[in-house]
Amino acid sequence: MHEPPTVSPRRRMIVGISGATGIIYGLHLLEALSRLDIESHLVITKAGERTLSYETDHTVREVRAMADHWYSDADIGAAIASGSFRTMGMVVAPCSVRSLSAIAGGGTDGLLTRAADVCLKERRRVVLMFREAPLHAGHIRAMAQATENGAIVLPPVPAFYDRPQSIDEIVNHTVGRVLDLFDVDAGLVRRWSGRPEPAADAVERLPEPLEETMPCR
Incomplete structure (x- = not known):
């Protein structure tokens, strides 16, 4: 007798x-996951x-409503605190210095860092959108240690080759690159498909070659 297929x-x-x-990176990530039915x-x-x-007009309740499930950081007994709860992995967006350092050192002082540590021990992907600049040696060591533990440190550095026209376009591009990692x-x-040809008006505005504009000596 055949058993029914597993859904x-x-x-x-x-x-x-x-x-x-x-915070905008986390909000756009939640929106993207909803569209993707993840x-x-x-x-x-x-x-x-x-x-x-500080950064938005959203309330905590509104942001929680953007997710399928939410948990208090103090709830260390939540489902995501266990490796038996299967997930694709985790994204910390944005990731503070404190969270990065705790994850790098295996510290689990709250559910966020505990969930990240669980994903790492289960060899699931963890992406840390580390948001800090400039960096001192301690930051760099923490990033290296997190990477050695299996995390991916992805500072939200914007790309401009696609000529973004708004903050949303800049943020969405970075969120898309984060999801690429999954x-x-x-x-x-x-x-990116290769070096684009410059627009016609851009060609007209190009400066003269350097050797032609340098005065004779």
């Missing part, structure tokens, strides 16, 4: 929002909630 579970992604500036599991630290109020094409990235 593939819906894909799940953990989203962590810490207290660094750049089940989102959200945890926001207390510092993240505070930064949210082999998910969100349709947010304008792919």
Whole structure:
């Protein structure tokens, strides 16, 4: 007698929002996951909630409603704190210095860092959108240690080759590149296909060759 086929579970992604500036990256990531029908599991630290109020007009309740499931950072018994809870992995967007350092050192002082540590021990992908500049040696060592543990440190550095016209376009491109790391094409990235030809008006504005403008000596 044949057993019934196993139904593939819906894909799940953990989203962590810490207290660094750049809350917009986490919000756009939640929106992208919803469009892609990827089940989102959200945890926001207390510092993240505070930064949210500084940088946006959204309330914590509104952001929680953007996710399929949300958890308090103090809830260390949540589903995402266990390796038996299967997920695609986790993105911390944005990732503060404190969260990066805790994840790099295996510290689990809250659910966000615990969930990241669980994903790493289960060999699942963890992407840390580390938002800090300039960097001192301690930051660089923490990034190296997190990378050695299996995480991917992806500072949200904007790309300008696609000539973005708005902040949303800049943010979406970076979010799309983050999802690329999970082999998910969100349709947010304008792919590089080689050096584009300059526009006609740009050609007219090009400066004269340097050797022709230098005075004779």
